[in-house]
Amino acid sequence: MKDELRQLFETCIEGGSEEDLNSLAQLLEGFQRKIQNNSTYIDGILHMERKIDETSCEITIPLHPVLNNNLNILHGGMTATVLDTAMGSLANYLQPEGFGAVTNQLNIHYIAPGIGETLRCKAEVVHKGTKTMVISGEAYRADGKKIAYATGTFFTISK
Numbered sequence: 001m002k003d004e005l006r007q008l009f010e011t012c013i014e015g016g017s018e019e020d021l022n023s024l025a026q027l028l029e030g031f032q033r034k035i036q037n038n039s040t041y042i043d044g045i046l047h048m049e050r051k052i053d054e055t056s057c058e059i060t061i062p063l064h065p066v067l068n069n070n071l072n073i074l075h076g077g078m079t080a081t082v083l084d085t086a087m088g089s090l091a092n093y094l095q096p097e098g099f100g101a102v103t104n105q106l107n108i109h110y111i112a113p114g115i116g117e118t119l120r121c122k123a124e125v126v127h128k129g130t131k132t133m134v135i136s137g138e139a140y141r142a143d144g145k146k147i148a149y150a151t152g153t154f155f156t157i158s159k
Contacts, residue, residue, distance in 0.1 A: 023066040042085065046078075050089065057090035060120045063141075074114025074147075079121075079139050083108060083150045086123040087135040091154040094128065101133060101154040108150040116142035131156050 012024055027045060034044025042048075046067075051058045059082055061067075069075040084106055091101035120140045127134040132153055139148040 019065060023064065026064045026066055042081065046082065048082070048085070050086075052089060052093050054094070055124065057086045057093065057123045058120065059086045059089070060118055062118055063114065063116060071113075074119060076108075076110055079110070079114055079119065079148050080106065080108055080150075082119060082121045083123075083137040083139055083148065084152065086121040087137045087150070087152040088154060090123045090125065090135055091133045091152075094125070094133070095156060098159055099156050100159050101156055103152055104132065104155045105153040106150065107152070108148055110148050112141070112145050112147045114139075114141055114147050118142045119147075126151070 013021065016024065026047075030045035030047055031041070032044075033039070033047065034041050037044065039048075043050075046061045049060045061082055063074060065072070067074055067078045084103055087106075088101060088103055095101055118141070120142075121137055122140075123135050123137040125133060126136050132155055135152050135154065137148075137150040137152065138146055139150070141147055
């Protein structure tokens, strides 16, 4: 497996443009973060910085061309991923020992394009029941412009 990866890596380095190489470096640095921090691949690859407490969760990621769509703006799926992660992190943080939370429903309203240096998503609890939670989330770009609003329903499950 290592030999195949070395060959693939070498092929990408030799054939890639400057933008390709910058994107490859971004991905590899994220993968290294995953390994060093024992986090998830998504956390590492997206370079997530997380703040969480009893009332909210905030995740910030740097924007990079590897996250863009064909219009050269942040792909909506990336915005959805970070919103879902912020809301899901809060839902899991608030679970009692032995329980976790998984996304049941996710609704997103896109408001403005994701451009700039960073994306910041903030999640807050709307309703906490015994079996489900409803959490809202908002996504902002570096200039403070809100780019998306979301709500999510999360099921409580035993681990």
